[in-house]
Amino acid sequence: xxxxxxxxxxxxxxxxxxxxxxTEPTSIAYxxxxxxxxxxxxxxxxxxxxxxxxxxxxxGVFVPGTGKIGLPIAAAVGAxxxxxxxxxxxxxxVRNEHVKRALELIEQGRVQIERADTPEFIFCxxxxxxxxxxxxxxxxxxxxxxxxxxxxxxxxxxxxxxIATDTEGNSSVQGNEITLKSVYDFAHEVPFEDIAFMLxxxxxxxxxxxxxxxHEYGLELGRTIKEQIKAGILxxxxxxxxxxxxxxxxxxxxxxxxxxxxxxxxxxxxxITATIPVVKMAQFVGADEERLARALTLSHLAAIYIKSHxxxxxxxxxxxxxxxxxxxxxxxxxxxxYEQGCMAINNVISDTAGMVCDGAKSxxxxxxxxxxxxxxxACFLALAGHGVVNQGIVADDVEKTIDNLGDMIxxxxxxxxxxxxxxxxxx
Numbered sequence: 001x002x003x004x005x006x007x008x009x010x011x012x013x014x015x016x017x018x019x020x021x022x023t024e025p026t027s028i029a030y031x032x033x034x035x036x037x038x039x040x041x042x043x044x045x046x047x048x049x050x051x052x053x054x055x056x057x058x059x060g061v062f063v064p065g066t067g068k069i070g071l072p073i074a075a076a077v078g079a080x081x082x083x084x085x086x087x088x089x090x091x092x093x094v095r096n097e098h099v100k101r102a103l104e105l106i107e108q109g110r111v112q113i114e115r116a117d118t119p120e121f122i123f124c125x126x127x128x129x130x131x132x133x134x135x136x137x138x139x140x141x142x143x144x145x146x147x148x149x150x151x152x153x154x155x156x157x158x159x160x161x162x163i164a165t166d167t168e169g170n171s172s173v174q175g176n177e178i179t180l181k182s183v184y185d186f187a188h189e190v191p192f193e194d195i196a197f198m199l200x201x202x203x204x205x206x207x208x209x210x211x212x213x214x215h216e217y218g219l220e221l222g223r224t225i226k227e228q229i230k231a232g233i234l235x236x237x238x239x240x241x242x243x244x245x246x247x248x249x250x251x252x253x254x255x256x257x258x259x260x261x262x263x264x265x266x267x268x269x270x271x272i273t274a275t276i277p278v279v280k281m282a283q284f285v286g287a288d289e290e291r292l293a294r295a296l297t298l299s300h301l302a303a304i305y306i307k308s309h310x311x312x313x314x315x316x317x318x319x320x321x322x323x324x325x326x327x328x329x330x331x332x333x334x335x336x337x338y339e340q341g342c343m344a345i346n347n348v349i350s351d352t353a354g355m356v357c358d359g360a361k362s363x364x365x366x367x368x369x370x371x372x373x374x375x376x377x378a379c380f381l382a383l384a385g386h387g388v389v390n391q392g393i394v395a396d397d398v399e400k401t402i403d404n405l406g407d408m409i410x411x412x413x414x415x416x417x418x419x420x421x422x423x424x425x426x427x
Contacts, residue, residue, distance in 0.1 A: 004177055008186050008301060009194060015304050018204055018260040019088035019268045021064035022253070022360045024057035024313075027143040028071055029078025030090045031126035036079040038135040038151060043128040046105075048075045049116040051123035052421050053313035059424065060361035062218075062256030065094045066102075071113045076102030079128060087144050089260055121313040122266075142312075143266050180345075180398060183305055184328070184338050187298035198296040199289060201262040205249055205275040208259050212248030217255025218362035221369060222248025238284050239376050246276040246372040250365035264300050265307050269364050270322040274299045277326050277372045281333045291333065299329035306345075309406025315417035316409045317355040323371035323378075324348040330379035342398040343387030347378035349401055350388040353408070358420050 019026060028048055036043065048071065050058070055071065063074045081098030082090040105111055116123050124139040136150040149157035187195075212222050225244040228234040249272045253261050261268035262275060278299050282292040302325035307318055327348050328341035336344075352374045355367060381387065388394045393404040 002186070002189065004182065005186055005190055005194070008178070008183070009190075011304060012195075012198065012297065012301055015263075015265050016198070016201060016271065016300050017088055017263055019263040019271070020091050020258070020260045021256070021268075022058065022061040023088060023143045023263060023266050023268060024054050024360060025061060025063050025071065025074035026088050026090060027054065027122070027124050027139060028058060028074045028126070029063070029082050030084065030087070030144050031124045031137045031139050031146075032075045032078035032128070033082030033084040033090050034137040034146060034149070035126040035128040035135050036082070037084050038137065038149060038156075039128045039130055039133060041130050043079055043105075043110070044130045045110050045112075045128070046075055046079055047112045047114060047127045049114045049123075049125040049127070051116050051118050051120055051313075053121045053311075053417070054124055055113075055115065056421050056424060057313060057357075057360040060359050061254055064091050064256050064258050066099045067256060068099070068103075072106045072111045073099075073102055075113065075126065076105055076111050079126075088263065092258075092260075121311045178305055180302060180305060180342070180402070181338065183301045184298065184341065187294050187301065187332075190297070192290045192293060195293050195297045196289075198293045198300065201271065201275045201296055201300065202279045202292065204260055204262040205272050206245070206279060208252050208257065208261050208272070209245040209249035209276060211257050211259050212250070212252035212255075213244070215252070215257075217257060218251040219365055220251055221365045222246075222251050225369075238280065239373060242277045242280045242372045242376060243369050245280060246272060247365045247369045249276060250368040251362070254360065254362045254364050264322060265304050265318070266312050267318055269360075269368050270303065270307075270318050271300075273319050273322045273368050273371045273375075274303050274326060277323075277375055278329050278333070281330050285333050287333055295329040295333050298332055299326050301325075302328055302345075306402050306405070309402055310409040313357075314409050315356050315413040315420055316353075317357045317367055319367050319371035320348065320352040320355050320374075321405070323352065323375040326371070326375040327378040327382070330375055331382055334379065334383055336379075336383050340382040340385075343382035344375075344378040345398050346388045346394045346401050347381050347386075348374050349405055350392060350394045351378065353393060353405060356416065356420065359424055 081094040083093040138148040262271045264271040264274045303322040306321040324345040327344035331341040395401045
């Protein structure tokens with residue numbers, strides 16, 4: 001096996017995971033579930049402190065299995081019925097009785113959400129109290145990364161953590177020699193059996209898309225596209241098929257469906273974006289299982305690499321970076337070269353780098369739709385020999401473009417993020 005391939009496989013297994021519901025309220029539920037286990041009984045009070053960015057991405061999205069929106073319900077059902085051993089699928093064990101009790105406790109004022117004064121983008125501390133016992137569980141850096149546990153003020157678990165600030169990229173792939181070219185070579189050359197697990201992304205995210213097409217969730221964008229096709233307003237073609245299925249999966253996820261998404265780098269929507277357009281293109285070109293697994297590996301790992309250049313939560317919609325990686329995978333499925341894949345990435349970044357993140361909510365389905373169509377468009381421009389060079393933040397070299405993107409987000413968009421959060425709090 002080539003040098004670093006084991007590390008790349010480890011990155012994929014860590015960063016491409018099933019997640020039930022939006023990952024930000026899920027993170028809150030996860031912290032609360034661990035606090036409840038430490039407490040050993042039903043809480044009398046539960047206080048959760050969250051970073052601004054975690055708050056932004058959790059305040060407007062449905063919590064799976066509850067039919068409700070918001071941070072208090074995520075915290076309460078996590079503590080009452082969540083499985084602390086299930087990672088991002090912590091809410092899979094929540095039942096109606098947990099929701100009913102959670103709503104009672106919220107109504108009684110026993111669940112409080114507070115702002116944490118922290119430079120960290122992902123930060124959540126759940127503080128639960130019952131009788132004479134108080135426990136604390138702190139998550140930082142990643143959605144399920146517990147860095148400290150306390151019981152009655154005594155630290156019972158602690159691990160060091162690196163703080164990612166608004167002027168730094170996310171460090172989860174640092175320490176590995178990784179470039180876009182090394183990702184591309186890995187996806188092409190690694191033995192199929194070592195990446196066959198990536199086909200699970202297809203199975204999970206396509207099941208979520210089918211759910212979104214079959215039932216009413218969120219904006220019903222995927223269902224609406226299908227209705228427009230049926231009515232003859234839109235054509236029945238590859239790009240609209242991609243758009244319908246990708247949107248429908250996001251509709252279901254943001255609308256509270258009790259099916260998981262296969263996430264990418266802590267985001268279910270970005271996992272959907274990294275997967276479904278690739279699956280649809282593979283179906284269109286008649287790719288076999290191995291070729292699809294390689295394309296999914298390229299899409300997901302290249303997305304992780306690009307997004308490692310900036311914090312995982314910011315004012316920037318990560319579906320843009322993800323769709324850039326998707327465009328390279330689409331080029332691969334159509335027999336294009338590495339150079340054409342790089343052209344496609346530059347094309348996407350030139351097209352959609354202005355898309356901001358104003359929280360997780362039903363309208364994310366529209367941004368997922370935009371990302372899928374941008375990847376398709378960029379792919380076929382590149383295959384025709386057309387690519388953006390030295391325009392705006394796009395350089396002639398794709399690695400420089402990726403650096404420029406990260407620099408713009410880390411150093412140029414801090415105040416944008418502050419203003420977005422301020423607007424959302426005042427709405």
